[in-house]
Every structure is written in C-alpha cells, then in structure tokens.
Amino acid sequence: MRESETPESRPYHHGDLRRALVEAACRLLEKEGAQALSLRAVAREAGVSPAAPYHHFKDKSELLDAVAHEGWEKLDLAFQAARDAQTSPPDRVRELGVAYVRFASQHPDLYRVMYDCSRDKADMPAHVHENEESAYRRVREVLISAGADPAGEVGLELATIACWCAAHGLAEMTSFKQFEPLKAALGGEDAFLRGVLAHVGVFAKGL
Amino acid sequence: MRESETPESRPYHHGDLRRALVEAACRLLEKEGAQALSLRAVAREAGVSPAAPYHHFKDKSELLDAVAHEGWEKLDLAFQAARDAQTSPPDRVRELGVAYVRFASQHPDLYRVMYDCSRDKADMPAHVHENEESAYRRVREVLISAGADPAGEVGLELATIACWCAAHGLAEMTSFKQFEPLKAALGGEDAFLRGVLAHVGVFAKGL
DNA sequence: GCACTATCTTAGCGTTGTTCAAATAAGAAA
DNA sequence: TTTCTTATTTGAACAACGCTAAGATAGTGC
Incomplete structure (x- = not known):
C-alpha cells in the first residue's frame, strides 16, 4: 500500500478516518437521502471495512451525532449571514426565522438527522443551547435588540422558545404538498415563510 | 384449530388480522417504544408468522400509515374535548394548541410515527387536511369564531398554518431536558405550554 | 361432493448493526 | 537496526430485519 493511493502524508493507516467517515456520511446524505444512510454504506463510501467505524464511534448513533454537529455548524453560518444583513432589528428576527427554515428546506435529509439526534436524547443540541455562540443565544440577542425586555x-425565554418552535414546525411542514398552491399565489417559498412567521408574535413585532 | 382458541365466531383464519395487527402495533408502541416497532415484532405480538402481515399491508410503511391514522383519530378526540370546553373563543384557540401538544407529550412514540408518515409523503395526513371533520378545519373554524376574518x-390560511407549526414544533421540543427548570418555575407543563403559545399571535389573540 | 380463492406458514435471500479474534501498521525502546 | 507495544483495520460471524416465493390450510361458491 505505502503512499501509492494517497499522495498526502497520512499518519497511521488512514490518517483521519473519523473525519473521512463524517464527510462520507454527508456525501451519502445528499446523494442518496437519509434512508440510505447505513453504517455499512458509510464505510463503503469511505472505502473501508464495515467494522472500521467502530474504532472511532461506539455506535451508529454516535456517528450521526457527529453528522448532526456538522449540520448545526452549517446552519450557524446561515444564521450569521442573516443577522449581519442590513435590516432593522424587528425585521432581523423574522429574517433569522426565514434563514432557519430555508436551510432545512435546502438540506432536508441533513436537517432530519440533526433533529432526530436531538429528539432521541431529549436534548437540544449543546451547540445550540449552552455555548456562548449558540444559535439559541443568537435568537435571544436579536430579540433583545428588537425591543424585548x-x-x-x-x-x-418563552419568546425565544416560541421562535424555535415555530421555525422548527415550519421547517418540517414547508415541504408538504398542500401548501404549494398557496406558495405559488404568494410568489415563492420565501414569501410563504414570511407570511406564516408574521403570525408568530415574536417574529412579527419583536415581543 | 376449529374454534378452540377463539370462542368468538371468526370468518377466515384469524378473523380481522388487519385490525389485530394495528392494535398489536399500538400496544408495542406504548410498551417498547418506536424503535422496537419492527414488522416481525408486530407479527409476533399478534401471534402470527412474520410473513402474514403482507396479505393485509403491501409494506411496513403501509402498516405504519394505519397506525398513524389511528393516532390522528385519537388526537381528534382530544381536540373535540378541548373545543367543547366552556371557554371564550380566543382562549379556545390556545386550549386547542395545548391539547395538541399534550397529546404528543403523552404519546410521544405514537406522535412520532404519525408525523414521520406525513413527512415521508410530504403530505399532511388526509384526515387532517381534506376531510370536512378534519383537525385542520377545526382549527380554522375556531379561529374564525375567535374573530379572524x-x-x-x-x-x-397562513394563520392556521402558523398554529400547526407552533403546535408541532412545541410538541417535538417540549420534552427537551433544558426546559424542565422553566416548567418547574411556571408550575407544570401546561403552564409552560400556554406560556410559549402566548407568543404566537393566533393563539394569543385570535389573529 | 368439487373447485377456487383468500389466508397463513415455512424457508430463504440480501441487508443491517454489532462483536471478536486475527492481521497489520506506526511509534517507542532496545 | 531489531523488538516490543499499542492503535488501527480487516474478515468472519451472529442475530435481527424487510421482503419474496412456494406450499399448506381453511373457508366460499358451485
């Protein structure tokens, strides 16, 4: 084997198989969907035996946790962009919500993995809730800057939670077939999202 | 075999295996959780061979659809009770939401099956959206009686959807560990639910 | 009685998550 | 270098899964 297949210098056998597995999983998720994301398929995609992942993740669910973590970080990028857009604070709250739902709409399988992980542990992802730079805090801050006391x-706290609930609910429902005529009538999905979120007090007027 | 094991007169071999399977699935769902709900386990619980269900459902997913349908009907009962409670129309909207989330909180595994079915088909359950007696229409009616135009x-339509989104989002998040101190501070889960829903315009003031 | 059809079982295929002993490669010690 | 040790990966195996196909069985209609 030597370095024939992999020109880059790699410590140990593979180098960083852990990372390679997570990346393979993300690739599979986009290509084949969430249903096709088996541990064996991920190993296959990474070019490794079915048992190899077990030296880097104790479980399949632990691999999925890593994928989900990657997802939350991607979402946070979208969040930052929405926050930094030049809009008035009250509008910014809604734009944050739109960015959230749009992310879920663009990466539905990834979003599914992300939320399934949270639900299985009855745990908001740590990255979201505890961290100082968490998306949760980000919403909270924007709410305050929008005039919340x-x-x-x-x-x-209740207002922040209401934001999450509405955004998550909409994220999981926006792809329902029944809403397509309404989306068309409003001139696109974004208008639809804003229309729905306008009925959530916090999104509409900043508490 | 004759009628030895089953005193009731039963047409064909089992009688109504289809119904028995759905009931067995619901039983398993409460006992063992959603993760343990395999086709083979359902067949075992119903006392038949692993291949038997395939004469009544073409798929595992078709069985789950039937379970989900059962679930939506149970939920509708809770809805009716909430609607008929003696509260003012605006309060009634919120009580509808509370009833919805409480149902999900009390039957988390069933609720999960219900929504997974909808999501897989990108389809709000027919019982919810099309039918004249659907829960969706019920919300719509209560909204109108609460003063919506x-x-x-x-x-x-947007307001009704916002209701569903907030309720569904809260339904999936209310069990998160992070919310328990807040629930305790507010004096129970119901108060927590009302507190969150109060930030959704439609729930708070009927549009 | 007979044929016919719906129902259920037994056996089997391919796939999955997971475990375990053996093989292999890398780094440390001699 | 050689040897020892540890981290990493493989290969084979197990039980359980969804699903299919062929045959047995029980009811229905003639």
Whole structure:
C-alpha cells in the first residue's frame, strides 16, 4: 500500500478516518437521502471495512451525532449571514426565522438527522443551547435588540422558545404538498415563510 | 384449530388480522417504544408468522400509515374535548394548541410515527387536511369564531398554518431536558405550554 | 361432493448493526 | 537496526430485519 493511493502524508493507516467517515456520511446524505444512510454504506463510501467505524464511534448513533454537529455548524453560518444583513432589528428576527427554515428546506435529509439526534436524547443540541455562540443565544440577542425586555427573564425565554418552535414546525411542514398552491399565489417559498412567521408574535413585532 | 382458541365466531383464519395487527402495533408502541416497532415484532405480538402481515399491508410503511391514522383519530378526540370546553373563543384557540401538544407529550412514540408518515409523503395526513371533520378545519373554524376574518382567505390560511407549526414544533421540543427548570418555575407543563403559545399571535389573540 | 380463492406458514435471500479474534501498521525502546 | 507495544483495520460471524416465493390450510361458491 505505502503512499501509492494517497499522495498526502497520512499518519497511521488512514490518517483521519473519523473525519473521512463524517464527510462520507454527508456525501451519502445528499446523494442518496437519509434512508440510505447505513453504517455499512458509510464505510463503503469511505472505502473501508464495515467494522472500521467502530474504532472511532461506539455506535451508529454516535456517528450521526457527529453528522448532526456538522449540520448545526452549517446552519450557524446561515444564521450569521442573516443577522449581519442590513435590516432593522424587528425585521432581523423574522429574517433569522426565514434563514432557519430555508436551510432545512435546502438540506432536508441533513436537517432530519440533526433533529432526530436531538429528539432521541431529549436534548437540544449543546451547540445550540449552552455555548456562548449558540444559535439559541443568537435568537435571544436579536430579540433583545428588537425591543424585548431583558429583565423579563421568563418572558424572554418563552419568546425565544416560541421562535424555535415555530421555525422548527415550519421547517418540517414547508415541504408538504398542500401548501404549494398557496406558495405559488404568494410568489415563492420565501414569501410563504414570511407570511406564516408574521403570525408568530415574536417574529412579527419583536415581543 | 376449529374454534378452540377463539370462542368468538371468526370468518377466515384469524378473523380481522388487519385490525389485530394495528392494535398489536399500538400496544408495542406504548410498551417498547418506536424503535422496537419492527414488522416481525408486530407479527409476533399478534401471534402470527412474520410473513402474514403482507396479505393485509403491501409494506411496513403501509402498516405504519394505519397506525398513524389511528393516532390522528385519537388526537381528534382530544381536540373535540378541548373545543367543547366552556371557554371564550380566543382562549379556545390556545386550549386547542395545548391539547395538541399534550397529546404528543403523552404519546410521544405514537406522535412520532404519525408525523414521520406525513413527512415521508410530504403530505399532511388526509384526515387532517381534506376531510370536512378534519383537525385542520377545526382549527380554522375556531379561529374564525375567535374573530379572524373569513374573507381574508390567504391570511386565514397562513394563520392556521402558523398554529400547526407552533403546535408541532412545541410538541417535538417540549420534552427537551433544558426546559424542565422553566416548567418547574411556571408550575407544570401546561403552564409552560400556554406560556410559549402566548407568543404566537393566533393563539394569543385570535389573529 | 368439487373447485377456487383468500389466508397463513415455512424457508430463504440480501441487508443491517454489532462483536471478536486475527492481521497489520506506526511509534517507542532496545 | 531489531523488538516490543499499542492503535488501527480487516474478515468472519451472529442475530435481527424487510421482503419474496412456494406450499399448506381453511373457508366460499358451485
């Protein structure tokens, strides 16, 4: 074998198989969908035996956790872009919601993996909830800058949660066939998303 | 075999195996969770061979569809109760939402099957969206009785969808560990649900 | 009685997640 | 270098899964 197949210098056998597996999984997810994402298929895609992943992930679910983590980071990029757009604070709240749902709409299989992981552990992804740079905090901040009262701790928390709920719900429902005529009538999916989110108080007027 | 094992008169071998399978699936769902719901396990629970279900459902997914249908009907019962409660129309909208989320919270595995079926087909369950007695229409009606303008077709539709999104999102997130201190501070899950839904315009003030 | 059809079983295929002993490669110690 | 040790990967195997096909069985209609 030597270095024949892989010109780059690689420590150990493969180098960083862990990362290679996560990337293979993401590739498969886009190509074949969430249903085709088996551990064996990922190993196959990475060019390795079915048992190899078990030295880097104790479980299939642990591999999926890594994929989900990757997903949340990608989503955070979309979030940053939406936050930095030149819009008034109240509008910014809604644009954040639109960015969230649009991400889910563009990467439905990835989004599914992301949320299934959270649900299985009854746990909002750490990256989302605890971290200082988490998307959750990002929403909270934008809410405050949009005029929400930071002193009303509980109310602010409830408002932030309401944002997540509406965004997640819409993310999972926006692809339903029944909504297509309405989308067409409104002139596209984005208009549809804004229309729905306008009925969520926090999105509409910043608490 | 004769009638020895089954005193009731049964046409054909089993009688109504189809129904028995759906019931066995629901039983398994409550006992073992959604993850343990394999076709073979359902057949085992119903006391038949692994191949028997294929004479009543072409697929595993078709069995799950039947389970989901059962679920939507159960949910509709909870909906009716909430609608008939003696509350003012605006409050009634929120109580509908609370009933929805509480159902999902009490039957998480069933709810998961219900929504996975919808998502796989990119299709709101027919029972929910098309039927005259559908839960979707029920929300719509309550919205109108709460003061929403039935002439504003598009707005009404968007408001109804916003209800579903918030309710579904909350249904999938209410079990997250991170919310437990907040629930405790508010004095229970119902208060938490009402608190979150209060930030959704439609739930808060009927459009 | 007979044929016919719906129902159910038994056996089997290919695939999956997972485990385990053996093989292999890399780094450290001699 | 050689040897020892540890990390990584393979190959074979197991149980369970969804699903199919061929045959057995039980009801229905003639």
